[in-house]
Amino acid sequence: MNYRLDIQYDGTRYGGWQKQKDTDNTIQGKIEDVLSRMCETPVTIQGAGRTDAGVHARGQVANAHMDTDKSCEEICAYLNHYLPEDIEILQVRQAAERFHSRLNAREKVYQYRIAAGFHKNVFERKYQCPLHENLDIDAMREAAGFLEGTHDFKSFCSNKKMKKSSIRTLHCIEIQETEQEICITYTGDGFLYNMVRILTGTLIEVGRGVRKSETMTALLESCDRKNAGFTAPARGLTLLEVRY
Amino acid sequence: MNYRLDIQYDGTRYGGWQKQKDTDNTIQGKIEDVLSRMCETPVTIQGAGRTDAGVHARGQVANAHMDTDKSCEEICAYLNHYLPEDIEILQVRQAAERFHSRLNAREKVYQYRIAAGFHKNVFERKYQCPLHENLDIDAMREAAGFLEGTHDFKSFCSNKKMKKSSIRTLHCIEIQETEQEICITYTGDGFLYNMVRILTGTLIEVGRGVRKSETMTALLESCDRKNAGFTAPARGLTLLEVRY
Incomplete structure (x- = not known):
């Protein structure tokens, strides 16, 4: 069974x-x-x-x-x-006998939480990336818009030896901001190795103003991990849901 | 200074x-x-x-x-x-030079969180008491009503050698219930040693039906710790606020 x-x-x-x-x-x-x-x-x-x-x-x-x-x-x-x-x-x-949790997954939802505000929240410290900087959320949302859709996400993959297709569809990147937290929710049909964390590091760099949102298309097209942002720390990331 | x-x-x-x-x-x-x-x-x-x-x-x-x-x-x-x-x-x-955090405190607010529902929430496990039982919230609210006000709370104090007055005023006990959690908020002018945890253990026993809400008055009057409920685990308790 x-x-x-x-x-x-x-x-x-x-x-x-x-x-x-x-x-x-x-x-x-x-x-x-x-x-x-x-x-x-x-x-x-x-x-x-x-x-x-x-x-x-x-x-x-x-x-x-x-x-x-x-x-x-x-x-x-x-x-x-x-x-x-x-x-x-x-x-x-x-x-069902042929059900396979990974191969049958239609959509996955990941959430990345960034601690904002001046102080960390000690109760959330293991589930947030401590940043405590002012980020330009509008610029991050604009950049996210360029990343949504079907693309080759090779620039956002840590696995250099990856031989399979690195084309994925990102259905939605939602960025929510409260006084305490910036929360980025990624919904897509699949994610490459470290992809959510590299997407997040890149969006943070856009939020810091060191990277322009319009450069996202060229970044995708370069298919080179070195052109993307840093890999955001693991602790901020949660797999929220797998949809079938 | x-x-x-x-x-x-x-x-x-x-x-x-x-x-x-x-x-x-x-x-x-x-x-x-x-x-x-x-x-x-x-x-x-x-x-x-x-x-x-x-x-x-x-x-x-x-x-x-x-x-x-x-x-x-x-x-x-x-x-x-x-x-x-x-x-x-x-x-x-x-x-102010004469400000003393404890002696000048006018009111304190403590919150006790009980995990309800069938499953524990792994992210809240250190901040909730895991109970996962069905509690009669109406009975607990009724019992809480008997405990509010100015009373000798000696029955709810673990310190047997306490020589000072054990009279305190509990301004409010609020019990909120969601699918995942029962949250009890205590507001009062001061709390004795273990008082919030013994109040909570007693209210849980009322919620389980092993203790009647009408017995609260006699329990207070007995001034005997042995007549009150168990001391609820420390992990569920948070000091929310001190008011001056």
């Missing part, structure tokens, strides 16, 4: 989503360990988004083929009983 | 506000260390509320007599530069 898992985590303590050979300090590793113990046989899960070390998720989705007599509610309770307190399984449900 | 400090902290890692002889892992100790270094002479600060180990603050107030050439903004920047990232000084200002 194929199961879909909806997962929330505080990524601060972890080496990212994806299981690594030399360490099990990953979200995927933690969940697989508990499921393998439950099923008394190795279980592999597929995550929809391979979040980096330190990146958080409110609505990560994974799927796993498992053989168990437990109900979905029982699997969910078992996982939450044995998982650490910074990982929570929100829901477990049966999925 | 006497200075007033407005302070925010995540109390998770600390042994409470008040400096202890055998450990300096307290908020007061951390701030005094930095101020003493800045002034090159020992500085003592007075906090308005002695929050317990694990209790947080959004608006703690302290005062300190110091001899320094620095401006208020410079003192604030110096403190935030050297303090750990879970303590933030929001403001430093000059105060």
Whole structure:
């Protein structure tokens, strides 16, 4: 039977989503360990988004083929009983046999939070990038407009060896500003390695005035990572939702 | 010169506000260390509320007599530069020479947050008490009504050796409920040792139906801690504001 898992985590303590050979300090590793113990046989899960070390998720989705007599509610309770307190399984449900959390994902939503204002908020410090500068939000919104749409996003990808297509569609970049925070929400059909963090670093540089919004088109066309902005810190990033 | 400090902290890692002889892992100790270094002479600060180990603050107030050439903004920047990232000084200002943060406080506001709903929120786990039970909010509000006003709150005080008056005025207990959280806000002229946490534990027992709201008056009159409810965990409690 194929199961879909909806997962929330505080990524601060972890080496990212994806299981690594030399360490099990990953979200995927933690969940697989508990499921393998439950099923008394190795279980592999597929995550929809391979979040980096330190990146958080409110609505990560994974799927796993498992053989168990437990109900979905029982699997969910078992996982939450044995998982650490910074990982929570929100829901477990049966999925179609061919459902694949990553390959079937139609749209993903990421959110990047930047601490604004003079003071940091100690309660949000692990979920915001501390910037505390005045950014030109109008210029950032203008730049975001140039980035929306279907483009080759190679300039915004850290993986130099990437051989597959780097064409993606960014449906929407929404920038919201409050006294305490600037929040950038990215909705798209898929994201390259570090893409949201490089987009954010580039938009911050536009907000600082060191980069003009009109240069975004040339930046996209250059297909060269070196022309884009810095990679914004992981802690500000959260995978909000995966849509099917 | 006497200075007033407005302070925010995540109390998770600390042994409470008040400096202890055998450990300096307290908020007061951390701030005094930095101020003493800045002034090159020992500085003592007075906090308005002695929050317990694990209790947080959004608006703690302290005062300190110091001899320094620095401006208020410079003192604030110096403190935030050297303090750990879970303590933030929001403001430093000059105060009247006789201003005492605790003795002059007219009113304090504490908030207790209880995680409701089936799932915990991993991002709020350090600031909520995880309960995840259905509580009868109407009964809790009724009980809160009996507790408001001027009473001897000895039944709600952990300090058995307390010799001073335990009469306090609770101006308001407000209980707000969302799908994710029950939030109890206490406004009063002063609070005894553990008082907010015992009030909360007692209200939770009313919400569970194991204690009737009408028994609050007899409980107050008994002046016996043993008759009140459990002491709710520190992590759910935040000192919101001190009013002068």
